[in-house]
Amino acid sequence: MFAPVAVVFAMSWSACAGGATAQPSGSPQPPERPSPSGSGGLQPxxxxxxxxxxxxxxxxxxxxxxxxxxxxxxxxxxxxxxxxxxxxxxxxxxxxxxxxxxxxxxxxxxxxxxxxxxxxxxxxxxxxxxxxxxxxxVKEGCGRDEVDRTRATFQRLYDRRNFKAALAILSPVLENCSVTLDWEDEGAIRNDLAITQYRNGLHAQCLATLARYAGDAAKDDDAAVDGWAPALAERYLDIVRAARTNIGLCRKGAQKRVP
Structure with a gap:
């Protein structure tokens, strides 16, 4: 879903950060976790x-x-x-x-x-x-339930107009989880992130976040979904229409900052 906030901003909500620190050379290696019985070594x-x-x-x-x-x-x-x-x-x-x-x-x-x-x-x-x-x-923070909780927290912060905190909450999802996000969730998250970047005055970052949709956003709706299966076309159009609005806002914001 893409819901407007204040002006016609394309917000969304639909139903995925972690890293590892290398051990010093020569340090003892931790024992391997035992495999669950009967699982052939598959880890839960x-x-x-x-x-x-x-x-x-x-x-x-x-x-x-x-x-x-x-x-x-x-x-x-x-x-x-x-x-x-x-x-x-x-x-x-x-x-x-x-x-x-x-x-x-x-x-x-x-x-x-x-x-x-x-x-x-x-x-x-x-x-x-x-x-x-x-x-x-999945990486830590990128499980489906974890992403849902993060996005719910983001939405609450955004609705309270705490845009700086909302940006800090949502940015790691795209940075760390993009490999395992499905196309629909990724599109929704990119639009949410882009409009939040706009709210923080980060117009260039907003445009970069939506760069993959810029080509289709420049087309009319029929051309944008040419080749898409009918069952999926409307869902993709939700992403493109939101991106079209957000790209326009961020371009205007970037032009205002040019001396």
């Missing part, structure tokens, strides 16, 4: 695909390892959950009559997920849906 946690179209949650409780998996391919969804044994997961539905075997492969970058029983796994997905791909462990 939240994993996302690049661009955030797929999400994998692995949990361990009382020696039992479970997973839940959801993905969006175009306008097709996959949703499945089940138990993990070794490097395979089994999801069931329809009272156990239909099952999907999911393969989990280890890689340096994360977990490679595939459908081991293609025909059966299609029952868990919409038409042309797929969940196969590489899932990377």
């Amino acid at each position: 946690g939240e994993y996302m695909t690049e661009w955030g179209w797929g999400r994998l949650l692995i949990q361990s409780e009382k020696g039992k390892v479970t997973f839940s998996l959801e993905s969006t391919t175009g306008d097709s969804l996959c949703t499945l959950d089940g138990s993990i044994d070794g490097d395979q997961g089994i999801a069931r539905q329809d009272g156990g009559r239909s099952s999907c075997v999911v393969g989990f492969g280890h890689s340096a970058q994360g977990i490679d997920v595939k459908a081991a029983t293609l025909a059966e796994c299609r029952d868990f997905c919409g038409f042309n849906g797929s969940f196969a791909g590489r899932y990377v462990r």
